[in-house]
Amino acid sequence: MKNHRVxxxxxxxxxxxxxTSNYDATRAFYVDIFGMNVEWEPDADNVYLTTGSDNxxxxxxxxxxxxxxxxxxxxxxVPEAVDVDxxxxxxxxxxxxxxxxPRTHRDGARSFYCVDPAGVxxxxxxxxxxxxxxxx
Numbered sequence: 001m002k003n004h005r006v007x008x009x010x011x012x013x014x015x016x017x018x019x020t021s022n023y024d025a026t027r028a029f030y031v032d033i034f035g036m037n038v039e040w041e042p043d044a045d046n047v048y049l050t051t052g053s054d055n056x057x058x059x060x061x062x063x064x065x066x067x068x069x070x071x072x073x074x075x076x077x078v079p080e081a082v083d084v085d086x087x088x089x090x091x092x093x094x095x096x097x098x099x100x101x102p103r104t105h106r107d108g109a110r111s112f113y114c115v116d117p118a119g120v121x122x123x124x125x126x127x128x129x130x131x132x133x134x135x136x
Contacts, residue, residue: 014054016074020118021063029116030056033094034076051076058118073113073121077130081110087124088112 020026027047030036036049036056045060056074078084084102091114092098099113099121111125 015057016055016071017057017059018071018074018116018118018120019059019061020120021061022117023058023060025117026058029096030058033091033096034122071120073123075111075123075125078124078126079131081126084110084112084124084126091124 018026023045030049031038036051038047039050039055040048047058049056049058078087081104088098088102097115099115102110102112104110107127109125109127111123111127113121113123116122
């Protein structure tokens with residue numbers, strides 16, 4: 001019989017790293033539009049952002065046709081369902097490309113998707129099991 005280790009607890013997914021050939025616009029999108037704070041900027045090609053309980057790394061890369069983006073989307077949790085609609089209006093006012101309008105899902109979550117300058121889909125979501133816990 002194998003001696004299995006006990007799986008350690010996880011605290012959740014709080015770090016995402018994005019590679020982008022549109023570094024300056026992507027950095028500005030998350031800092032100026034989403035209001036994330038710069039946690040650390042070691043050089044002109046890398047920045048680490050936070051809302052206080054997470055970490056988003058943005059890394060500058062040269063545009064390459066052979067580098068497919070495998071990331072489907074990232075998501076920001078909001079406290080209330082009405083906040084999803086408020087974010088939608090805010091992002092429309094800031095000329096952010098909207099992929100889908102706000103909708104309520106079968107599980108009671110409410111969300112919509114937009115696209116950042118690097119082409120990554122960003123979901124703004126009220127997910128009742130998580131939204132009751134303030135993230136910042």
